[in-house]
Amino acid sequence: MNFQTNKVSLPVRVMVINPLIPASQLFITKILSGVIFGRSQLVDLILLVYANEIDAAHVLGQELIACAFPCYNSVIVTSDLPTLADADVFCFMTHFVNPNKFDFKEDKDLDKDKANQQFDNFYLIIKIATSLGKPPTDKGPVKPAVDEDTGETIQPRKPIILTDGILTLDILMIVANTLPQDVMLFSTTPLRSIAKITLSEFLKVRCCDLNQAYVWAANDTVFHAEIVEPFLIEDKVVQSHWCDWNAMSPEMLETLGLEHINFNASWMKREFIEKMVTFSKANPYGSIFKAAELSRTLNAIWQPRCIDDNVSTSYTSVGVISDGSLGTIKGKIRGGSIPVELQVMAAIRYWGRHEIQEDCAEIHGMSQQTLSRTAKRVAIALASKSSIYIKMPSNLREETETIRKFEAIYLKICDIVCHWRGSTHDARIWRESSIKRRFEEREFKGKLIGDGGYPCTPYLLTPVLRPRNEAERRYNYSHIRTRNLVPYCKKFLQENVIDKAFIPALVDSETTSVFSSVDEGSYNSGSD
Incomplete structure (x- = not known):
């Protein structure tokens, strides 16, 4: 009985700040379901809450345990300020109305409860940032973990800090300015989605019909956005149409009822950006959007690490160092x-x-x-x-060692001639082959071994038909021993490959009768 198993990695410790808000709960279900880290990655979930929310957090923890998620390993509830050694991933989810911008002067209508809630957010983030920025206590060198099954040394994971907006990221960068350089800081942003939504509404097309959007942003109001040309995926633009703008073909403009005067590069630089700013100020995204964006971002960050995960495709980051010889x-x-x-x-x-x-x-x-x-x-x-990088052997000793490192060509087929009928004699196939001409032109230095059906030539050795002395008999014995590999190879090929895989059936659509593509005895032995 055979068992197939997938290697389970060490549990990843994920700390979620403010886990009781709806966005955090949706994000947690994605984590424990295997959407982000993969189904073979166990998760130790850490819920960081205020001291007065401990009971509610324990109820949430029991509910998560009862769901029996495939990636669940443990759930811990705490109100202690964390350090970088307490988790591998820190996820900040906030109550901010707009997690990318905050201005007290613009929030005149902010009621007392919301104001207190946002103040609590600021206070909690600053306290956590201060705790994360503290240097680690000197406890001596830490022994690396060792895998109990393989005995391999397990390298520690570099901490990841992920926020739901630029506002929290700014606070962390200002307060926790002593964070180690190997700590990775990331933030989500809705601007790429806003760019697609804004352009799709103007063109009256679906978002999925548009090409990728790229955004360079300082915040929700100071940014630059571009759409990959052509704007529509199905559009085909000829470069001779416009001198300076190839975003859309004249045929597509006519189909959409647009004119180049009203929709051009100038419109994209001014009105398009203004519409995006207006859209982002409205901040229409709630809990579902923040959870989806946080999940998508964390998955993209973690994916290069999961080389051993049970996914069909693994990703890695590749850097190219050039000496300038390629250029652009x-x-x-x-x-x-x-x-x-x-x-x-x-x-x-x-x-x-x-x-x-x-x-x-x-x-x-x-x-x-x-x-x-x-x-x-x-x-x-x-x-x-x-x-520079390929060193050829400089003497006989190095050449011999190099040859021994290569695989032998024992029982390997270099070429097959398969366009002749089965009744064609082997000698004719050899006589009309290009390899015979190359041997006659002395392109190769080696010798060929053939049976009695081939003519004996200086480069093709055949057995002696009637040996008359001991030397000829020893020659035939050695010749047969050497050539026995050829019929063995053909028999192995026929029994294990051809008979099982390479005899397709041809179906005549008119008579609905089935014919075998290879008749009995039609195998061509070819040249030896």
Whole structure:
């Protein structure tokens, strides 16, 4: 009986600040369900609450335990101020009306309860930031953890601090300014979603029909946003249409009932940004949005770490260090010039996966011609460095050691000629093959071994038909022993591969009769 198991990683400790608000509870269910860290990653959940909320937090903890989530390992309720050693991930969820901006002067209508609630948020964040910024107590060198099953040393995780907005992130950066450099700080923002919503409402199209949106922001009112050209995924823009703007083709403008005078690059720089600012000030997002954005962001942060997770695709961050030999080239790619990183990654994907150039180019947002030129440039750049990184053996001893490190070609098929009928004699197949001509031109230095059906030539050794002395008999014995690998290989191939996998059935659609694509005795032995 065979058992298949997935390796379960050490539990990750996740601390949630303000876990009793609806957004936090939805976020917690996503964590324990395996949406963020994967279903093979256990989670030690830490609920940080005020001292007067301990009882309510215990009720929430019991409810989470009763749900039997697949990633649940433990739930701890605490009101103690944390340190960086208490958790691997710190998630801040706040009561702020707008987690990206706060101004007391603009909130004249803020009632007393909400004002007290927001003050409590500020107080809690400042206290936690102060505690996180404290240097660790000197307890001597910490022994690294060791896996009980494999005995491997487990490297400690770098802390991750994730906030629901820029406001909390600013407080952490100001108050906890002594945080170690390996602590990763992240914040969510709604601006990318706002950019798509604003443009989709103006164009009267769906958000999923628009290309990706990119935002560079200081806060919700000071930012710059761009949409990848062409704006619509299905749109095809010819560069000769407009001199300075290729965001939308004239045909698509006409289909949407727009004119270039009213919808152009100037509109995107001014009115589009103004509409986004107005939308962001309204802050229409509530608990569901904050939980969804926090989950999406944390998943993107954690995904490069989960190489051993039970997911079909693993991701990792790759950096490219260039000496300037590649530079940037201009090609048919959205955005103009192709950076060095994209050139290298596109070439590696094309070579490593043996993909069709058109498919690989489409994934990286470039044309097939551009990918072809890019792969050539990268290959030339790598070849120019071969003398630095590839060292050839300099003497016979090094050459012998190098050869021993390579796999032997024992029982390996280098080439197959399969376009001849089964009744064709092996000698004719050999006589009309290109490999025979190459041997006659002395391109190869080795010798071939064939049976009695082939002619004996200086490069093709066949057995002696009627051996007359001991030397010829020893030659035939050695010849047969060496050549026995060929029929064994063909028998192994027929019994284990051809008979089981490579005899498809051809169905005649007119007579609905089935014929085997390989008749009995039609296997071609080919040349030896």
